[in-house]
Amino acid sequence: MQNEKKVREPLFHIAKRPAIAWHKAWGIRALSILAALIFAGIVAMALTGENPLAIYATMIKGCFSSERRIWMLLQTLVMLLCVSLAVTPAFKMHFWNIGAEGQVLIGGLATAACMIYFGDKLPPWLLIIVMVICSMAAGAIWALIPAIFKAKFNTNETLFTLMMNYVGIQLVSYFVIVWENPKGSGHVGVINQVSQAGWLPTIGNQKYMLSVIVVLALTVFMYIYLKYSKHGYELTVVGESENTARYIGVNVNKVIIRTMLLSGAICGIAGLLLVGGTDHTISTTTAGGRGFTAIMVSWLAKFNPLYMIATSFLLAFFERGASEISTIFHLDQAFSDIISGIILFFIIGSEFFINYQIKFTKPAKEVK
Amino acid sequence: MSKPYALELKGITKVFGSIVANKDVDMSVKRGEILAILGENGSGKTTLMNMVSGIYFPDEGKIFVDGKEVVIRSPKDAFDYKIGMIHQHFKLVDVFTATENIVLGINDGEKFNIKEAQKKVKEITDRYGFQIDLNKKIYEMSVSEKQTVEIIKVLYRGADILILDEPTAVLTPQETQKLFVVLRNMRADNKTVVIITHKLHEVLAISDRVSIMRKGKYIDTVITAEATEQSLTEAMVGEKVSLNIERKEPENLQERLVIKDLSVTAHDGKQLLKDVCFTAYGGEILGIAGISGSGQKELLESVAGLQRADKGASIIYFDPEGNEVQLVGKTPKAIRNLGIALSFVPEDRLGMGLVGNMDIIDNMMLRSYKKGKTEFLDRKQPRALAEEIIESLEVVTPSATTPVRRLSGGNVQKVLVGREISLNPRVLMVAYPVRGLDINSSYMIYNLISKQKDQGVSIIFVGEDLDVLIELCDRIMVINSGEITGIVDGKSAKKEELGLLMTKSTHEIEGDEEVAEDAK
Secondary structure, three states: OOOOOOOOOOOEEEEEOOOOOHHHHHHHHHHHHHHHHHHHHHHHHHHHOOOHHHHHHHHHHHHHOOHHHHHHHHHHHHHHHHHHHHHHHHHHOOOOOOOHHHHHHHHHHHHHHHHHHHOOOOOHHHHHHHHHHHHHHHHHHHHHHHHHHHHHHOOOHHHHHHHHHHHHHHHHHHHHHHOOOOOOOOOOOOOOOOOOOOOOOOEOOEOOHHHHHHHHHHHHHHHHHHHHEHHHHHHHHHHHOHHHHHHOOOOHHHHHHHHHHHHHHHHHHHHHHHHHHHHOOOOOOOOOOHHHHHHHHHHHOOOOHHHHHHHHHHHHHHHHHHHHHHHHOOOOHHHHHHHHHHHHHHHHHHHHHHHEEEEEOOOOOOOO | OOOOOOEEEEEEEEEEOOEEEEEEEEEEEOOOEEEEEEOOOOOOHHHHHHHHOOOOOOOEEEEEEOOEEEOOOOHHHHHHOOEEEEOOOOOOOOOOEHHHHHHOOOOOOOOOOHHHHHHHHHHHHHHHOOOOOOOOEHHHOOHHHHHHHHHHHHHHOOOOEEEEEOOOOOOOHHHHHHHHHHHHHHHHOOOEEEEEEOOHHHHHHHOOEEEEEEOOEEEEEEEHHHOOHHHHHHHHHOOOOOOOOOOOOOOOOEEEEEEEEEEEEOOOOOEEEEEEEEEEEEOOEEEEEOOOOOOHHHHHHHHHOOOOOOOOOEEEEEOOOOOEEEOOOOOHHHHHHOOOOEEEEOOOHHHHHOOOOOEHHHHHHOOOOOOOOOOEOOOHHHHHHHHHHHHHOOOOOOOOOOEHHHOOHHHHHHHHHHHHHHOOOOEEEEEOOOOOOOHHHHHHHHHHHHHHHHOOOEEEEEOOOHHHHHHHOOEEEEEEOOEEEEEEEOOOOOHHHHHHHHHOOHHHHHHHHHHHHHHO
């Protein structure tokens, strides 16, 4: 005789939630951030021996303790937001554009080229118009190439846009050598330092004010574009289901190309603001990884431009706070990456609990 | 006590949201027996067997294997109890050979040896009389061969309780016969076979006993030898439900669509439609009957401008004034711009007709968002339409801003059909409009369609329930492997006649093809 096998009921199973009230959803998100902070604090204590509260306090201080720091935080925030706005329409269309990094760089490259070659030839107002046009066109072209291949040959846009990043970086490093100043330094140096030709105007004596205004305007534009325009509606339908798009007579290829042109052009604007507005130089790190961080900002905000202000604040806060703790506590920059990694993991993980619920098995009923 | 059942289910209940898929179902099957589970579409047969094979977990009830209670939480658990299921949709790696697919994923701790495996597989095929080339790649195989691979795969894993979900749905009659031979060999080998089906003649041909399900409930189990087609039908459909669909005599018939020589060839060279010719009239319902996947989808999509037709095809649309327009080669947009009101309720509701993640208002807008000169959307009219449809068709939804994927199947369909009818179509094409719907929703859809007919709309109705087709449609066209095998009058049509047309000529077509291939 075989032994009686004990019947094991699964303890719980996972079921899809039918619908969730918005305050419940936000409650889950808030709880996840709290849990993340506690967990990250424990990790911080275990790894460094520092008081986690002191670390958090330093991060906050690093972001808000002076007017300059607040402006720095704002600048980090809006530049990240700008690139995030750029990738959002593509992502909403389920076109996985991970080439924003390259598109920003090329936009910046075009800006720098205009400044260098036309700096003393064109009147300042015309020069700036030319810079705007060139940077947007350059970013748009960089996005257009993978879009055309996607539309015509259904190539994989993820790989294609990724590769375009490398091409962009190589192009920039080539021109860095061409434009080297002083020769042999390996840097472009500040372009038009004396004449300041092509430097975007500062508003109210604040170096970063222009970026803030431009990006806020872009945010409003993108929100309206996605939610209330016919273009935005079409690209959403294409993203959700190409079959539905074809069924209602949308020209899918046209929408893909149009949307990527927009996406690339906004990346170009980001390049313009970085090179013409704040850096006044260019290097291969001008885009600074924003093209990739932006993906996270956009996803976390569920492609809603208004929520993206909050998510880019979160990431900008970590970036600024991290550089502060690395100086104060002499911790490696990597340490702040660990903390932001932990927190992002929790936030993304919380989406699971918003979409699904865990059902514990009821005590088994007696079977007659 | 006699020998315990190989598999026994007691009081199984499974609920999906508000839908009770299985309610208190009992069932049992012995060793060396073929049990058929009979029921109409949506009666819960597959759900029940999915719980046995570990896809779902029952909310209530117990499962016994050889008299011992078991808990099956995953397909792996099911295999541990030697239960294997062959699903309707095959899960095979296209670029691998039959043998590679069969041994794929087995971890027996031994070094992998394809030759040994091949020998073992060969033993199985010989024992049960499978006819298959084990070195053939999956992508080169016919559906029937793929199914054979799936069955061998399950046997190779040592299953002695086999569950087959609608195995004959995709097979020709000859292939079905071959399958039945194999199943009988398995029975002789003391295996347990459970076959899910809704085809009566197959039940009678193959099974020892039949368990009948109706709307998620277990009805009865009878010994096949004592059953007749009549008695099984009665048990399956329950008390004779007269559909009582009001069918008026068609009035003022007008030629609306004249289709000639419509052929569609897929990329892989497969002929999906072959020389289809027919005329659809305004003021009548033209039913299309056929085994699913016989070209119904391609036919409707060709008319809608979504499917490229082969050269020489012609689809002429006649407007009420008698002007004609050629639809072949036109995109859906071009058709719409010509002012042709063509409504289409596709089979894939959430994948084509609607966008699941959008709310009802935005889904209303799918057809109308282009209206207006500005670049901005006007949500006022869609909102009004959404609210009107919710009220008039009794759509159960928290609000008009609820994403449609959150609605139940019937309500999703009401939203879709409501929108398509709101376009005041001249031609209305509907594919399987009541699939998965309860009786009340189904009747609402039938009535909506009938009303459209009274208004002079030309309706093309692709259905699977022959009773409905016979009661609703004025003419029924039968499609079989991409060819029209007959058009019969709805009032005088008999189920048997339709059934024959749906399957009959496959023999002839096959014969022709073989001849053609020989000629090469």
